Amino acid sequence: MTSVGSKPKLAVWKFASCDGCQLTFLDCEDELLAMAEGMEIAYFPEATSAEVEGPYDVSLVEGSITTAHDAERIHEIREQSRLLVTIGACATSGGIQALRNVADVREWIPLVYATPGFISTLETSTPIADHVQVDLELRGCPISKSQLVETVSALLNARRPRIPTTSVCVECKARGTPCVAVAEGTPCLGPVTQSGCGAICPAYGRGCYGCFGPMESPNMAALARQWRELGVENADLVRALRTFNANAPAFRDASAELTR
Amino acid sequence: MDPETRMLPGEVRVFDPAGLERLVEALVEAGYRVLGPTVRDGAIVLDEIASAGELPHGWTAEQDAARYRLRRRDDDAMFGWAVGPHSWKQHFLPARARLWRAAAPAGQGPPTIEEEPPPERPLALLAARPCDLHAIAIQDRVLLEGRYVERDYALRRRDAFVVVVNCGVPGGSCFCASMGTGPRAERGYDLALTEVLDGGHRFVVEVGSARGAELLAAVGTSPAREEDLAAAHAVTDEAVFRMGRSLDTAGLPELLAANLEHPRFAEVAERCLTCGNCTAVCPTCFCTSVEDVNDLADGSAERWRVWDTCFSIDYSTIHGGSVRRSSRARYRQWLTHKFGTWVDQFGTSGCVGCGRCITWCPVGIDVTEELAAIRARDGEVDRALAR
Structure with a gap:
């Protein structure tokens, strides 16, 4: 992906987020050295204070856009990046902080901050793709370590990363977990949620709570009917949809529909 | 010569519940990796078992569209249920299987490709259902009998020992009677068991192959009497009428x-x-x-x-x-x-x-x-x- 002999330059950027996805990068214990060997980590304040100027071959972007300053900064990053990969629910859908999108952020600020006057924020939290062209999205809260390694490995080997956009059910069945909805009557967002987590929650007997956001063709109306048949009130489904991916279009529109 | 070692395919014998324990032991001793039904995570799943004690003894499951509930039976039946969420596909055509590895050490010539070795032990399926045997035959046709043979499938499938258990308790979603695939197995097995509860808990076993006969010799069986055969047939005959669903397959x-x-x-x-x-x-x-x-x-x-x-x-x-x-x-x-x-x-x-x-x-x-x-x-x- 770069001229022979030079390592690709990687930058890791942070917007409104908890840093958990960046930590997933550092959590790649077995692969971390190989990744650092294969790439020049040019900008990654979470890991190193050393800083190499752009342009960058790959930018990993964590976090959502919640301030006017960030809305400008993401354009600068895009200009300096050959490939821009968003990582995590905040960057790909707006994150849990996008709950403000269905509320009045000005009402919330005094409840949260002792000195509201210092807070300068947008009315909404929006994903990076609402502002600039994004080349690849890694979903999740946090992202999956194996999907991150797969992405880096693919980029270093000039191949397309394999990031399925099918449902969590595909992974759940692959690991042999009996369906918690069918066998236990447990409400589960798995059928409408994108795979990537390895279907962790159902493997521990609980329903998926959608942290990887909507799958490629989510049938929200059918899922809502199923949850009602399992005895779930609409208000509770709305709460389930309004978490880490509250602003992902399919979840956002379904929860709006259910509160209408 | 022990009369049992002269058993032939087609012969019908009987053994008691303790015989099932010996059957599992005999399969393990013969070098098989024994897969069978067991209760896990609220369902009867198929997994490796080491003894008959892991079978779903006294369990059943209610089934309907989008609904499965494990229930206790009021008897000691081992196989008083239909199929669960797993099928044998998980073991012959696993959800994820490595096919080969390639290494290309720097400066050491062209890459070398190493195909995945065969499984260490052949599989023994305990309590496959008649419909499962038809499903396996279909996958064999697709993966083994076409122009391209799926090597990994062939290696896992090869030498697999099949103990089918005829169905006595169809599920609410079952319709094998409509498809002509059950509830009684016709072929494709080494041993075919029918669990009989009336007149004493026992298993009527039909020998389907020479190695089935050989294995059964280690179990300890007695010849099937007329009433055993009649009881076994009654189990599957009744199952036909208890199918949860039906399908008009014409054209x-x-x-x-x-x-x-x-x-x-x-x-x-x-x-x-x-x-x-x-x-x-x-x-x-x-x-x-x-x-x-x-x-x-x-x-x-x-x-x-x-x-x-x-x-x-x-x-x-x-x-x-x-x-x-x-x-x-x-x-x-x-x-x-x-x-x-x-x-x-x-x-x-x-x-x-x-x-x-x-x-x-x-x-x-x-x-x-x-x-x-x-x-x-x-x-x-x-x-x-x-x-």
Whole structure:
């Protein structure tokens, strides 16, 4: 992906987020050295204070856009990046902080901050793709370590990363977990949620709570009917949809529909 | 010579519940990796078992569309249930299997490719169901008997020992009687058991192969009496009448071919989650994809075969995009392949009537109901469009 002999330059950027996805990068214990060997980590304040100027071959972007300053900064990053990969629910859908999108952020600020006057924020939290062209999205809260390694490995080997956009059910069945909805009557967002987590929650007997956001063709109306048949009130489904991916279009529109 | 060692295929014997323990021991001693039903995570699943004590002793399961509930029986039956969420596909065609590894050490010539070695032990299936045997035969046809042989499948399938258990308690989603695939196994097994509760808990066993006879010799059996044979037949005869569902199979390929624009496909698309559960639990769905992974450090690479599903957009993506963007198109592809074009392609239906797709569909889409609905308005729309 770069001229022979030079390592690709990687930058890791942070917007409104908890840093958990960046930590997933550092959590790649077995692969971390190989990744650092294969790439020049040019900008990654979470890991190193050393800083190499752009342009960058790959930018990993964590976090959502919640301030006017960030809305400008993401354009600068895009200009300096050959490939821009968003990582995590905040960057790909707006994150849990996008709950403000269905509320009045000005009402919330005094409840949260002792000195509201210092807070300068947008009315909404929006994903990076609402502002600039994004080349690849890694979903999740946090992202999956194996999907991150797969992405880096693919980029270093000039191949397309394999990031399925099918449902969590595909992974759940692959690991042999009996369906918690069918066998236990447990409400589960798995059928409408994108795979990537390895279907962790159902493997521990609980329903998926959608942290990887909507799958490629989510049938929200059918899922809502199923949850009602399992005895779930609409208000509770709305709460389930309004978490880490509250602003992902399919979840956002379904929860709006259910509160209408 | 012990009379038991002279048992021949076709012979029928009887053993008591303790014999089942000896059967598992004999399989383990013969070097098999024994897979059988066991209770885990609220369901009867198929897993490696070390003893008959791990079998779902005294358990059953209620099944209906989108509903499965494990229940205690009021007797000691081992096999008083139908099929669970797993099928043997998980062991012959695993969800993820490495096919080969390639290493290319720097400066040491061309890469070397090392195919995945065969499994260390052949598999023994304990308590496959008659419908499962039909499903295995279908996968054999697809994966072994075509122009291209699936090597990994062949290695796992080879030498597998099959103990089928005829069905006495069909599930609410079962319709094997309609498909002609059960509840009694006709062939494809080494041993066929029927669990009899009336007149004393015992197992009537039919010998299906020479090695079945050989293994049974280690179990300790007695000759089957007339009343044992009658009791065993009564178990499966009764099961026919307790099928949860039925399907009119007359001319299904023609019916489906004549109804591609049937309004039912749009209706089912309203309900379908396109989650892929039906294809994952189906014991005959064989579609897979390959993925290549490479080690960041040493440059080695691996090729894995993974389950795929016609319910994914990517599955039908070709130059220019997916040819089945809508869930209507994807459901129609699955249903018409399973019950229609499968026959043209492989000579049999792709469905064995196990009902797993009905039970494990989160929204309870029922193939027997869908096909009946299509039949009820056979050809109306397609004929109108053709005019």
